[in-house]
Amino acid sequence: MTRKRVRKGRRTSEKGDRRWPPRKTLLEKLVKEATVDAYGESEQRTGFLTMLEDNLGLPFETMVLGMMVTVEQIDLTQTDEIVAICRRGRRQQAIPILDMPLPFPPPGGAEWIEAYRHWASPGGVRFKVRSVAPRR
Numbered sequence: 001m002t003r004k005r006v007r008k009g010r011r012t013s014e015k016g017d018r019r020w021p022p023r024k025t026l027l028e029k030l031v032k033e034a035t036v037d038a039y040g041e042s043e044q045r046t047g048f049l050t051m052l053e054d055n056l057g058l059p060f061e062t063m064v065l066g067m068m069v070t071v072e073q074i075d076l077t078q079t080d081e082i083v084a085i086c087r088r089g090r091r092q093q094a095i096p097i098l099d100m101p102l103p104f105p106p107p108g109g110a111e112w113i114e115a116y117r118h119w120a121s122p123g124g125v126r127f128k129v130r131s132v133a134p135r136r
Contacts, residue, residue, distance in 0.1 A: 020104075022111045030115035042080055048116045049076050052097075057108035062086075062101055069093075071100070082116065 022030075034047040052074045059070050069086040075094065077083055083094035098117055102110055 020106060020110075022114050024118070026111065027115045027118040030112060031119045034112070034115065035119070044119070045080055045082060046076065048112070048119065049074065049082055051112050052082065052109070052116070055109035055112050057110075060103065060107035062103045064095060064100065069095075 030051070034051045035044040036047070038044040038047045056074060058074075059072050061068055061070050063069075064086060067088055069088045071084045071086050072092075073085045074097065075083055075085055077094065082097045084097050084100050086093050086095050086100075097113055098120055100113075102113065
């Protein structure tokens with residue numbers, strides 16, 4: 001039996017061919033793809049929502065506050081926050097995707113969650129992009 005060597009601090013995802021966590025260069029590429037032609041934070045966030053809906057392998061299970069939950073869908077709240085709709089039994093709750101722990105191995109498309117986290121983080125891409133007001 002051969003053993004696969006994994007460098008400390010690096011893990012591979014369920015497909016085994018992707019690095020986890022994704023490299024910063026990949027995250028920045030995904031951010032550009034999600035936010036192309038988007039004006040302002042609200043449209044950029046909607047771009048991420050679209051990419052998550054198209055690429056994230058749902059449903060998947062993860063642990064939230066010590067309980068196993070099933071992430072059934074991704075949604076946008078009225079306050080413009082991307083949330084994961086999680087179910088445990090008959091109870092359903094929206095968890096901000098920025099706070100939701102990912103399982104290991106992560107589900108397919110989880111790099112989009114990491115790209116969104118990268119974009120939303122202080123010092124992340126969102127904070128480097130200047131908003132340009134239209135000239136009057």
